Amino acid sequence: MKPRLLRLFLLLVGLLLWMPVSAGAQEGEPTDDEVNAIAHQLYCPVCENIPLDVCPTQACVQWRGTIRQMLREGRTEEEIKDYFVQQYGERVLATPPARGFNWLAYVIPPAAFLGGAIVLAQTMRRWRRPAREEAASPAPQAEDPFIERLEQELRKRA
Amino acid sequence: MTQAPPLSPDPASRRPRWGVIVVWVCVLGLLAILGFALIRSQQGPINVGGRIPDFSLTTFDGQTYNTADLRGQVILINFWASWCVPCEEEAAELEQAHQQFQDRGVVFLGVNYVDTEPEALAYLDRFGISYANGPDLGTAISQAFRMRGVPETYVVDGQGILVSRKIGPYASLQEIEAALEAALVASP
Numbered sequence: 001m002k003p004r005l006l007r008l009f010l011l012l013v014g015l016l017l018w019m020p021v022s023a024g025a026q027e028g029e030p031t032d033d034e035v036n037a038i039a040h041q042l043y044c045p046v047c048e049n050i051p052l053d054v055c056p057t058q059a060c061v062q063w064r065g066t067i068r069q070m071l072r073e074g075r076t077e078e079e080i081k082d083y084f085v086q087q088y089g090e091r092v093l094a095t096p097p098a099r100g101f102n103w104l105a106y107v108i109p110p111a112a113f114l115g116g117a118i119v120l121a122q123t124m125r126r127w128r129r130p131a132r133e134e135a136a137s138p139a140p141q142a143e144d145p146f147i148e149r150l151e152q153e154l155r156k157r158a
Numbered sequence: 159m160t161q162a163p164p165l166s167p168d169p170a171s172r173r174p175r176w177g178v179i180v181v182w183v184c185v186l187g188l189l190a191i192l193g194f195a196l197i198r199s200q201q202g203p204i205n206v207g208g209r210i211p212d213f214s215l216t217t218f219d220g221q222t223y224n225t226a227d228l229r230g231q232v233i234l235i236n237f238w239a240s241w242c243v244p245c246e247e248e249a250a251e252l253e254q255a256h257q258q259f260q261d262r263g264v265v266f267l268g269v270n271y272v273d274t275e276p277e278a279l280a281y282l283d284r285f286g287i288s289y290a291n292g293p294d295l296g297t298a299i300s301q302a303f304r305m306r307g308v309p310e311t312y313v314v315d316g317q318g319i320l321v322s323r324k325i326g327p328y329a330s331l332q333e334i335e336a337a338l339e340a341a342l343v344a345s346p
Contacts, residue, residue, distance in 0.1 A: 045272045045297065046241075059241040062274045088272050089296040101191070108188070115181060 030071035038067050038077055041095070045088045052092075203304050206320050210235075210312060211302040215267055217292035218279060223267060225318065232264045232321075232341040234334075235312040237300060239273045240281035242308040248327035248334075249285040252311075255334040256289045264338055269294045271308050313337045316345035 039053035044060050052060055052067075063084075070080045084092050096102040204210060212226040225233060236252060238245040256266045268291035270278045275293065282291055294300050303312065311324040321341040328334050 057241065059239065059272065062241060062277050066274050085296070087293065087295060089298075089301075091297075104188070104191070111184075 028072070030068050034071060035064055035068050038071075038080055039064050041081065042084055042092050043094055045092050051094065201304055203306065203310070203323060203325070204312070204320055206323055208320055209318050210314050210320050212318070213299045213302060215269060215290070215292045215299065216295075217290045218270075218275065218282075221290065223265075223290055223292075225267075225314075228265055229318060230316045230345070232259075232262075232316060232338060232345055233312075233314045234264060234266045234338065235269060235303075235314065236266070237269045237271050237294070237303070237305055237308050237310045238281075239271045239308045240277040241273065242271075244327045245309045246285070248309060248311075249281075249287065251328055251331045251334055253285060253287050253289070254331055255338065256287075258335070259338050260289075262342065264342070266290065268292070269299050271300055271305070272297060311337075313341045315341045319344070 036053040266289035
């Protein structure tokens with residue numbers, strides 16, 4: 001057999017041997033990435049503010065094992081998350097469901113951003129107005145608010 | 159000489175600034191919520207002499223215990239987890255105490271805190287624990303007790319009043335016996 005044909009033959013044999021193993025791994029055992037994709041959406045309820053996929057405690061190792069087992073049983077991501085909420089409460093979720101007081105977490109940041117933008121816009125408009133008025137009328141501006149008000153009244157009656 | 163009419167009030171100053179009022183109401187409301195949450199988190203565990211919150215515990219084998227139905231009996235409530243190393247220090251002593259006091263009407267309830275069932279059952283098997291044990295579903299019981307960690311043990315008299323509280327593991331069987339005797343004396 002020519003060396004080129006021999007190499008092709010060995011390559012085909014290698015591929016045939018590798019394929020069933022690969023297919024078996026896909027069907028049976030969930031990969032670490034699949035487990036961590038779900039674990040990342042959950043938080044360790046014992047050690048605060050640590051996602052489950054990077055938490056090193058024994059409890060977290062057990063919970064990742066539970067996720068793996070449930071994936072092996074064919075449970076969906078939502079089913080697994082629901083199970084964890086039922087067992088350990090809503091605080092295990094990285095993003096809490098938008099109901100009850102949880103709404104505040106969704107409403108406050110954009111509302112604060114919007115409010116801040118409005119205040120900033122108003123302040124900037126106020127800063128620009130005196131500058132424009134000063135440019136339009138060379139008359140000196142009264143610094144005393146009472147005098148300013150008096151001048152306004154006089155202007156109205158003129 | 160004609161008298162000048164009085165100065166007319168500035169219309170802008172008369173108009174209520176609804177935007178400002180709404181913002182202040184929102185800020186004060188938010189502060190009230192934060193204050194309420196802060197007070198709750200600073201409350202600490204239930205005090206001795208206070209009434210415990212009633213709860214229902216479904217055990218790993220499906221039996222349901224309701225503390226309201228156990229009035230007249232002394233209850234020992236132990237919070238534990240299989241991943242909790244200090245819990246192991248008192249596990250055998252708790253079972254021994256259960257064996258000693260079950261004939262005197264003392265009910266032991268093990269509340270399994272944020273754990274996985276296979277590991278919890280393996281733990282119970284390892285220490286030969288025979289009293290009622292079940293998971294704290296949704297951490298509802300531990301939240302009601304404002305529990306800080308495991309192990310924590312509460313001994314309650316026949317009226318549902320907390321007689322003693324142990325934060326951390328019991329040091330010896332004698333310590334558990336003393337807590338239960340005190341609760342039995344307090345119960346009529």
